[in-house]
Amino acid sequence: MNKIDAADEAQLLATIDxxxxxxxxxxxxxxxxxxxWPAEIVEQMKELGLFGATVSPEYGGLGLPAATYxxxxxxISSVWMAITGIFNSHLMLALAVEKFGTEPQKRxxxxxxxxxxxxxxxxxxxxxxxxxxxxxRMTARRQGDHYVINGTKTWISNGIEGSCFALLVKTNPEAxxxxxxxxxxxxPKGPGFKVGRKLEKxxxxxxxxxxxxxxxxxxxxxxxxxxxxxxxxxxxxGGLELGRINVAxxxxxxxxxxxxxxxxxxxIRKTFGKPIFEHQAIALKLGEMATRARAARLLTLDxxxxxxxxERCDMEAGMAxxxxxxxxxxxxxxxxxxxxxYGYSKEYDIxxxxxxxxxxCIGEGTNEMxxxxxxxxxxxxxxxx
Ligand SMILES: Cc1cc2nc3c(=O)[nH]c(=O)nc-3n(C[C@H](O)[C@H](O)[C@H](O)COP(=O)(O)OP(=O)(O)OC[C@H]3O[C@@H](n4cnc5c(N)ncnc54)[C@H](O)[C@@H]3O)c2cc1C
Numbered sequence: 001m002n003k004i005d006a007a008d009e010a011q012l013l014a015t016i017d018x019x020x021x022x023x024x025x026x027x028x029x030x031x032x033x034x035x036x037w038p039a040e041i042v043e044q045m046k047e048l049g050l051f052g053a054t055v056s057p058e059y060g061g062l063g064l065p066a067a068t069y070x071x072x073x074x075x076i077s078s079v080w081m082a083i084t085g086i087f088n089s090h091l092m093l094a095l096a097v098e099k100f101g102t103e104p105q106k107r108x109x110x111x112x113x114x115x116x117x118x119x120x121x122x123x124x125x126x127x128x129x130x131x132x133x134x135x136x137r138m139t140a141r142r143q144g145d146h147y148v149i150n151g152t153k154t155w156i157s158n159g160i161e162g163s164c165f166a167l168l169v170k171t172n173p174e175a176x177x178x179x180x181x182x183x184x185x186x187x188p189k190g191p192g193f194k195v196g197r198k199l200e201k202x203x204x205x206x207x208x209x210x211x212x213x214x215x216x217x218x219x220x221x222x223x224x225x226x227x228x229x230x231x232x233x234x235x236x237x238g239g240l241e242l243g244r245i246n247v248a249x250x251x252x253x254x255x256x257x258x259x260x261x262x263x264x265x266x267x268i269r270k271t272f273g274k275p276i277f278e279h280q281a282i283a284l285k286l287g288e289m290a291t292r293a294r295a296a297r298l299l300t301l302d303x304x305x306x307x308x309x310x311e312r313c314d315m316e317a318g319m320a321x322x323x324x325x326x327x328x329x330x331x332x333x334x335x336x337x338x339x340x341x342y343g344y345s346k347e348y349d350i351x352x353x354x355x356x357x358x359x360x361c362i363g364e365g366t367n368e369m370x371x372x373x374x375x376x377x378x379x380x381x382x383x384x385x
Pocket of ligand 1: 089121122123124125128129130131132154155156157158201204209359362363364365366367368369372
């Protein structure tokens with residue numbers, strides 16, 4: 001169980017706040033509007049230890065509890081959500097190795113992931129399979145002490161700038177149930193591993209989303225996480241709690257950031273001789289936005305603390321992810337409306353939060369699926385005897 005002393009946590013968060021104020025806030029528009037990879041910021045993330053934030057100290061990471069980690073993600077996302085994806089997806093790769101890898105795999109890969117020397121992400125989605133992950137078509141066939149992998153992944157965060165991915169494949173495409181034929185590999189770039197096109201997006205700029213194409217990509221058998229076939233789906237599912245806490249924290253950040261922008265603007269902008277917050281229509285919006293942001297924060301920290309206590313928290317993390325992402329969407333829309341015409345201007349920050357928010361409703365399980373999963377678990381926990 002990861003723990004942090006309260007004074008150390010306060011110091012770390014103060015460092016993060018200073019970094020956001022000095023390095024991110026002044027440059028976010030420049031990077032976001034040009035959809036430019038923020039190379040300097042990535043170097044600073046390495047120095048801050050963010051690529052090893054949740055990796056255990058024995059493997060070179062900071063070993064932060066989920067609650068502290070979520071707090072960092074909230075603070076960055078309140079200014080620029082997209083860049084949290086550069087280390088979030090990477091940490092999901094590291095988590096899969098730390099949780100399910102063999103000791104030699106952990107010793108080799110984790111220190112390199114934690115330092116940011118090797119960066120990457122999670123490659124699950126395919127052109128014909130997103131929600132229905134068991135429907136993937138990518139195959140890995142064993143040949144001696146190697147596997148040969150063929151197929152295509154799409155929408156992979158860090159796909160172009162990253163160099164190593166947790167790759168979900170079918171080692172037995174005929175297996176029933178389908179999940180029992182799935183395996184997860186640590187897949188570094190090399191011959192047979194090609195990068196396709198960079199995908200153009202509404203928001204979530206600067207972080208690359210790419211297609212990955214595998215044509216007779218040969219990978220040593222010791223890159224199979226845990227070195228036992230057929231566990232890939234379970235291994236991916238094992239990262240979902242932290243993954244959903246991640247996305248929830250991004251949603252909280254956007255919801256809080258949008259609220260802050262609206263709060264400032266509503267006090268400065270005057271119509272009919274008074275600041276617009278004094279008009280009841282605007283005050284009602286602010287009241288709802290503040291409540292949503294706070295509820296989203298509390299749900300997210302509640303799930304993160306349960307995770308840190310080692311409790312099962314899939315339902316709590318799902319609720320946090322669902323609520324916080326919808327809060328991000330609603331608060332960014334309302335904040336844009338409060339800004340009037342200026343909310344529609346690229347010179348103001350709110351348009352970025354408005355473009356970034358919808359992704360939080362899609363990633364780590366769409367919100368349609370999220371509600372179904374919550375309901376299923378709710379019934380299970382409240383079964384009539
Ligand atoms: C910017 C971005 C970054 C991403 N990064 C990554 C990444 O790093 N790695 C990765 O592997 N993937 C990534 N993804 C992919 C993402 O995880 C998928 O888009 C997501 O899982 C949904 O899959 P899909 O797009 O194929 O939608 P589909 O599965 O085709 O779903 C379409 C619609 O149907 C609904 N639906 C589907 N099945 C059901 C059902 N049984 N009941 C009710 N509703 C249902 C969905 O909720 C959705 O509304 C990323 C996506 C985006 C947009």
